[in-house]
Amino acid sequence: MKDRTFTADAEPGDHATVAGWVHEVRDLGGIAFLILRDKTGKIQVKFEKDEMDDELVETGINVQRESVVQVTGDVEEEERAPTGVEVTPDSIEVMAEADPQLPLDPSGKVDADLSTRLDNRTLDARKPETKAIFEIRAEVLRAVREYFRSVGSTEINTPKIVATGTEGGTELFPVTYFGEEAFMNQSPQLFKQLMVGSGLERVFEVGPIFRAEEHNTPRHLNEATMIDFESAFIDHEEAMDVCEGTLKAAYSAVEENCQEELELLGLADEFEAPSGDFPRLTYEEAIERINATGELDEQLVWGDDLPTEGEKALGDDVGGHYFVTDWPSEIKPFYIQDYDDDSELSKGFDLMHPRMELVSGGQREHRYDALVEGFKQQGLDPDQFEYYTKMFKYGMPPHAGWAYGVERLVMTMLDLDNIREAVLFPRDRQRLSP
Template sequence: MDERTYTADAEPGDEATVAGWVHEIRDLGGIAFLILRDTTGKIQVKFEKDEMDDDLVETGLGVHRESVIRVAGAVEEEERAPTGVEIVPESVEVVAEADPELPLDPSGKVDAELPTRLDNRTLDLRKDEVKAIFEIRAELLRSVREAFRGLGCTEINTPKIVATGTEGGTELFPITYFGQEAFMNQSPQLFKQLMVGSGLERVFEIGPIFRAEEHNTPRHLNEATSIDFESAFFDESDAMDACETVVRAAYEGVAENCATELETLGLAETFEVPEESFPRLSYEEAIERINATGELDEQLVWGDDLPTEGERALGEEMGQHYFITEWPSEIKPFYIKDKEDDEQLSTGFDLMHPSMELVSGGQREHRYEHLVAGFEQQGLDPEAFEYYTKMFRYGMPPHAGWGLGGERLVMTMLGLDNIREAVLFPRDRQRLSP
């Protein structure tokens, strides 16, 4: 049982035992200070050399930075100390000695490049700013789960090893599965659709997805966290409403419960919860607005995907989260339903942050014959997906949903320069360890 006192709880007059890492040592001659850091903060340990046992002083001041120590002593008020209190030690125990040469400086006084930080992620997370990102990420996911439950969703977990890819193509990671070829799942898309045809009806999942993308940019990963939603008897408008609710809940949770972390990141004064409804632009209007900015060398035409430069130009103009709706059917996946009154238009939508895409979603094709035809139009073999398609013959309700990139949500919320900042141990084309 952990019987220590956390540094944030140490009060003047207490007899306390604190434990943590040696953050810094300042030796001023007759007096010296050791700063001990734990998960709640830092506390000053004062060594008055002439008044203390030599062995105690030698142990406390001879230890290397980032070593783990345990200190017992009296807590006294000291206005000049970083937290207004300090400990006068009666004993110092070195629990785990650190090497004197560290691959990076957890105090943050000496900067390290991102690859070095990722190679030494455990040390990196000892920095307050890095730790704050992951405390916020945890609160974001908690808030998202709570929002889903408020929408009446059941949390599910779907397979990550599958016999066929969700969307086919070259973005699949093949693996050997007991002598058979299998793949790491690109998305829970097909499984969550099957669930809305079950007794569950409305579901969500937060879990890993795997894409063998060739992109190696500050916003792409090969293993990412997908936040997925699917509901029976929803159309694309209902799904967008749910998406807006969940994204806003994530911001609200962070604003309410992560004030200290936002302060640490320098965001306390600028962090804002989206209050206005997210505008909904048609694809046609989006390309017209992008073309009008003059930022692209060539004008976009109907059927073009939106280039990164175009997304950024439109995002700067919009200045907030917004949806792009009514995408051309030909550039959306087979499972996206076409508009009833125009087969050239799909019910697909994307949620955009001013800097990048966050969400892809839409109403799904629930009619068996139309679904099979969609497979064939995109060059996929319906028989390879029989486990999925056959369920549409047994009474599949209309349904809609979406997938939200968890790391992208953290990245855009906090204004991070690289998506890898939002992942403990990123997986990209160059990084498989740690």
């Protein structure tokens, strides 16, 4: 509709055509109002029954809520209208009539549970609060891409159907690929490492990953969107610098460009981009601080992963984003490099939000013999990954990188209760449709 005017752009004195959804109809006797909603907001359409064509009035006051309509008329100033202007129509067209029995109320006056909302996500996303989440998510992705480009990183796209899993045969979704078994990719990890050995050197990807994990919690998904980064000629400390930079860029962009959305979500007064350097705690320091809180029934010892309640206790103690570095080699993947002077200590790191882990990363093992030995130590067959390992024979530079999920970032940024709030059409153990 090239002659369409968005509701936010309609100004007194215009003769405009607006189009959108019927938010509500109020019939007050001699006068009636239709509130039309589009992506930019709402506008009032006024029907004066005694002064207008009967058919025009009947169409306007009898149309069902959430029907799609097009209205053409004069825009006039009206202080009592929700947006200070209203349209006096000379025509109205019902472009798509809505069923009167809606599965949920997009106006938000009647609450619906999360399952009903996800079953009817198109309707749910008409709610300004839901729409605000995805506008913010889009701004996060825009800002992250812009930051990556500012540090000389090239965007790539890697395969999502693979012959082997990134971390072995667990948590894989098998698929039939022309009569052969293949898998949905768990991560672009191996491919992005191969690309740092190419002429690109520094790369990033934003794309889906698939994990057949058994977790069915408010913070786990079986399909997620990951932000991945990998760069040649940097170490794990420099990789953390870039990681911190992307997160601060995302928060700053939302703070600067999404005030209206933050207002809708009730976060405008408290939302603030992180400032200052994120603390970097060693794994040993982290477990000592967790144990000191007294929040766990049993004390953590070297080699334990950090339990959810431990992460929360440490997050409360730190009070903001922080890194955990120098993890035990045995609990990090085979491709994470160990310190040369201590083979039990890896150059892996995690970036933590006070609520949960956001990022996993580290310096990678770029030396062929050490990489193959890492496969064997973790019970993996190096021959199954020959497409990957052989490239390390041909001059693979030192490199480091990391990855984090868009959904977890948005969930923690907006203090959402469930990660499914941050993805349009979630995939988990119970949900394959829509």
